[in-house]
Amino acid sequence: MALPLQSRIALVTGGGRGIGRATALALAEAGATVAVLARSVDEVERTVDELRAAGHRAAGASGDVADAAALADALHRLTGQLGNIEVLVNNAGVSWPVGPTATIDPEQFAQAVAVNLVGPLRCIRHVLPGMLEAGWGRIVNVTTGAANPPGMPRAAAYSASKAGLNQLTVNLAAELAGTGVTVTAVDPGPVDTAMQDYMRDQPAEVIGDRVHGMFQRFHAEGRLNHPTQPANLITALAAGEVTGEIVAVGSDLAAELVNTSS
Known part of the structure; x- marks a missing residue:
């Protein structure tokens, strides 16, 4: 029996560790x-x-999605080796800077937006023409529950940039309806990764008592998802036909998609 993504060419940004x-x-x-x-x-x-x-x-290939020239070079090298990208997973992201919003360096805020929102757009611009020409493509963006109300206090750059990524997801999905290219996003929940370690290590005076306590409880109570959980959902979306959805790990839709694809 043929595998669901047999011979498809996929690109995963932030693919060196964790969810990627x-x-x-x-x-x-x-x-x-x-x-x-x-x-x-x-x-x-x-x-x-x-x-x-x-x-x-x-x-x-090594490259920073926030560095336009380096990213373009890396993508050209990868497509030269493997061929046109048919599945794009925009996973690279940062959770910094954190702290009271009034004290955040605007340059660091802009850098977070460059990684979490502009970087995915650059990758999409690189791969989308080939997807449209082929009449088939899958774009899956990795987001966060912090992008939704009530957000995450003292993590404004992370929450705001990922909220933008959510809107990019649904807007592009509507734009590409009927083309054979689907666009979705995955909310992985709290995952046992280096990013989670970083947030848990932030002192309460920086991240705030409520958020600090939340991250400590996730770890102490064993409530962190394993990276394979969002990975399996991303793979199911890449193999399926759903578009325009932001799907959370642990949701009924996520369970249905993963069970159907397995």
């Missing part, structure tokens, strides 16, 4: 050839080596 690494592995198990993009050369090489050791076709 798990997604690269899940897409490969579903039959995809995987391109891994991340800032860390070592992390890219580890993920690509892991994919190849399991018998999968893969390539990697």
Whole structure:
């Protein structure tokens, strides 16, 4: 029986660790050839080596999605090696800067927007023409529940940039209706990753008592999702036909999608 993403070419940004690494592995198990993009050369090489050791076709490149020239160079190299990207997973993201909004450096705020919102747009602009020409493509953006009301106090850059990513998702999905290209987003919930470690390590005087306590409880009570949970949902969306939805791990729709694709 053919695998759901047999011979499809997928790109995962932030693919060197955490959700990105798990997604690269899940897409490969579903039959995809995987391109891994991340800032860390070592992390890219580890993920690509892991994919190849399991018998999968893969390539990697280091690059920062906030650096237009470096990103364009990395994407051209990856598509030159593997071919046009058919599945794009915009996973690269940052949760900083954190602290009272009145004290946040606007330049750091802008840098978070550059990574979390403009970076995905740049990747979309690179891969979308080929998807439209082929009449098939999948774009999956990784978002956060903090993008929804009531947000996350003292994490305005993260919440606002990811809220923008949500709107980019639904707007682009509507724009591309009927083209064969779907656009969705995944809210992974609290996941056991380095980003979660970073937020948990922030002192209460920086992140606030409520948010600090929330992150401590997630860890102490074992309420963190494993990276494979959002990875499996992302893979199901890449293999399916749903578009215009922001799907949360643990939701009824997520369970239906994962069960249908497995």
